[in-house]
Amino acid sequence: MVCMHQVVVSSADQANGADLGIRQEWVPLFDKYGVDLVVCGHEHHYERSHPIRGQQPNQTLTPRT
Numbered sequence: 001m002v003c004m005h006q007v008v009v010s011s012a013d014q015a016n017g018a019d020l021g022i023r024q025e026w027v028p029l030f031d032k033y034g035v036d037l038v039v040c041g042h043e044h045h046y047e048r049s050h051p052i053r054g055q056q057p058n059q060t061l062t063p064r065t
Contacts, residue, residue, distance in 0.1 A: 002030065007040040009049060009063055016042050023061040027052075 008027060010018040030038065031053055052063035 001037045001039070002035050003039045005040060006042045007047075008038065009052075010043055011047060012043055012045070016044075020060060023055065023063070027055055027061070027063065 004026075006022050007016075007018050008022050010016070029035075036051075049063075050065040052065050054064045055061040056064060
């Protein structure tokens with residue numbers, strides 16, 4: 001389990017949103033170490049996603065569900 005402030009993915013289009021740098025640096029580590037849960041607080045609303053592992057090879061590194 002990981003707790004952090006900035007979110008990896010977000011559906012928000014009018015709020016803070018996700019950070020590409022987080023996806024570049026942290027998602028590979030989450031996959032490598034088998035992280036099952038990431039709890040973030042940056043957004044001012046509740047979201048959850050399907051489990052994700054890996055990233056698509058595109059410009060935004062979209063996570064694979």
